[in-house]
Amino acid sequence: MDGILYLAPLTASAPVLPDAFPVFQAALRRGPRQLLAVQRADGGSAGLHGLFRTVAREYPDTVARVIELSDTAPAAVADALIAELLAPDTEPVVLRTAAGRHGLALTETPLGALATNGAGPAGDGVAEAAAIGLDRDSVVLLVGGARGITAKFAAALAAASRCRIELLGRTAAPAGPEDPATAGARTPAELRAALARTSGGLTPAEINRTAELLLAQREITATLDELAALGSQARYHSVDFREPDAALQAVKEIHAEHGRLDGVVYAAGVIEDRLIAEKTTESFQRVYGTKIHGAGTLLSALEELPNGPAFAVLFGSISAVLGNRGQVDYAAANDALQSLGTDWAARTGHRALTVHWGPWAPTGGHHGMVTPELGREYARRGISLIDPEEGTAALLRELAWGDESAGAVVYTASGW
16 A cells, blocks of 8 residues: 545544544554645644654654645645655644645743743742732632642642642542551552452452552542642542533532632543554543543533633643654544644633643652653653653743743653
8 A cells, every 4th residue: 555645634524533543543554655634724633633643653664644734625635635745754744834834843932031030039839829810719620630740730739829729530539537447558569458358258350449449549638638738728529521411510510619710720531552553442532532522521611601710721741742652542632632722712712721741750649640661661762751840830830921822832851
């Protein structure tokens, strides 16, 4: 197979992903020298940039490229395809407009003097919180649980502003103090052993699931205790944002109780890394849908409020911007996430910022964004991990001093 041209995004009334993944997977199994997709420059199909960037990394012998066209008349599309089939480069994303043919590249951009000096002598983020407009009466909603980098940023907000914090996640909330039979077990192995002694016939799989739930609930409790110690009123709600009605109700109830919602952070998502050749359609849809359907539900809920938040931060991934082997679904989802934020900002006039993070390092009780195995792989490739303290400070600085017209930024500790 010499070349495959995918034209569906030109006429599709909705984004072609995630349903089109099996089409691309089947195409790549034919070993084409070129795989080209065409979409409209006005955002015809979210997620294709991230997908094609990953295809380019996993299939170096195939020229994989998505082409954005401002002129989609049939003759213009035909001319563009001929030109791209003959192009000597391997750019995975190309924009063709009246001004010419362009690729996309990251450009390091400093925030300026205010960001350099804005944190004050202590570097505690107080000046940033004030610039954002957050104080003790403000309400910030964070979706993605009370664990990991969501919890880390919640703690940074609490330390900087003492604002009220509402945490939403899928993990069931702790019903009360933990059973003394397991409370003393500190490691996963100790916890599984304690459950095996006291569970009354649970299978090994059930013991593992129960242990994982208890460990997650401990993290939730620890996060709430930390936020309270920092001076913030904080609560955790068990809400699955894949269920639109439940999510909408939760957002409306929080807004009704406080009479305001000043900011929102969306950090939900799942990872099921596999190479494209090994990825099932169901897995792709699960990873893509968890990120995109949840974000879409949240942003739609915000539009129904009488006064929406001043900002919405969406946690993306550098894999969307540069591609990453084994993360085709995650890269596509985070690329589409940026499109959702851009569209929401255009409709509402509120600020939407997608932050495409590089990998975060673990520190203390925070487990970072990478498994130990992936951490070793990054080290082998010379990729440094973001220090969580600096990551949260960087986001506060971006919200305070960054260009509000920038719909997306990339933060990374090193090259990719």
